[in-house]
Amino acid sequence: MEYLEFELPIKELQEQYEKACQIGEESDVDVTNTCKQIEKKLNETKKDIYKNLTPWQRVQLSRHPDRPYTMDYINALCGDSFLELHGDRNFKDDKAMVGGLGKIGDQSYMFVGQQKGFNTKTRQYRNFGMANPEGYRKALRLMRSAEKFNVPVVCFVDTPGAYPGLEAEERGQGEAIARNIIEMTRLKVPIIVVIIGEGASGGALGIGVGDRVLMLENTWYSVISPESCSSILWRSWEFKEQAAEALKLTASDMKKQKLIDLIVKEPLGGAHSDRPGTFKSVANAIEKEYKVLKDLSPKDLVEKRMEKYSEMGVFKG
Template structure:
């Protein structure tokens, strides 16, 4: 188990609890009451810490190395029914963007999402979750296939941004993202978007236009990362915590600004502390959203989606 800096008090208590339990097993000393006191203190400490997280601490949680990624969710939701589809039929298969058909219960969905790696080799393979233009074109190809067969789309967002390399720009990174945004606004099947980790810039928006946009509690969604914002404004990454506060990037901020539709609660401590419970919560949220959308006609679906996005940013003096 890896601990973030602000989680060190929890680490100390958990180590004390482990030692207490070992003493109880290896000796005749009754440590039941002591263990109960430590457990009570542990719960209180966890509740206090996670109830008062700063925006930067939530950013750190969204990047936790043990946090489940897109394929973890898909495998948990679909089991053996998931069939991954590859390639954009133009350049190549982008490993940072994955997609394919899968079932939750008896309902088929087209799943699309960014995939990060869990060690050095897989991080390089997945390009750290940063898609090239062919990744977004693959996503659009799969969405169009889903539309053709009347299959709802689920997108899972977890990216530090689209790949900013020269070769990506040469192959039309900006156009690919813009095309996806345009096509998603008028796709004639339900689109359910779930932000499961980082939601940065156009890299997230390229698969982020949805009838329902759900955001896990300890994730972030913004035009720029706190570090990049800090380096632009202050010429240093030292002000990343201040930038995170100013960007209003947390789930609570996004819901308040009506940029997402629902905040999905995570287990105490984050999605990585109880993966199975997280998968169940996300599955229920997806099915609930689909139930609200499945009876709408394609015309009404597109009209409501367009109205939703047209109303964003509207304010009165």
């Protein structure tokens, strides 16, 4: 398991605990009390560290290499019921954007989300989770299919941003994202958005319009990444921690600003420390939110969704 810089005290205690237990197994020395003391200190240290995370540390956790990605959630939630669908019927199949039909329990959903890679080869294959225009057009095609068959949509957001390359701009990146935003506001089926990692810029907004927007505890959602903000304001990436603080990009900040609806708690140590527990929490949250939305008429869904986004950024004196 990989550890981030601020997690090094946990790593040291974990190694001490494992060595003490190993000594007890390989010899006749009774190390039970020692193991208990180290374990107690380890749990206390974890609580102290994860209870007082800074915005930048949450950004780091959202990018943890062991953190589950979109397909991990889909496979865990749907099992063998998931059927992946490919292509935008126009240019090609974007591997950074995945989607398809699956079931949670007895309810069918259309799942859409960005997919990152877990090693160098798969990161290149998935373009680091940065979708091209055809990725957003594929997502919209799937959402329209869901509307046609009255299937609710679940979007998993985890991207450092839409792909900024020349070829993406040539094929209409801005138009594709803008088209998705306007079409999602008037889609006549429930849309539940779950931010499971990075929610950066238009790349996130392209599949981020929903009746209910959920954020996992250690994720972030912002118009720009802390590094890019730092490079613009201070001409250097060295001020990324101050930028993360100023951007108010954490789940709690988003909830206070009423830009999201619910924070999904993560296990102590982050989503990667207890994957089954995280998957269960996300599945429960999706099912709970869908129960609230399923009885609304298409007209009410669209009206409430448009009203929700129209009120964002409006403050009364």
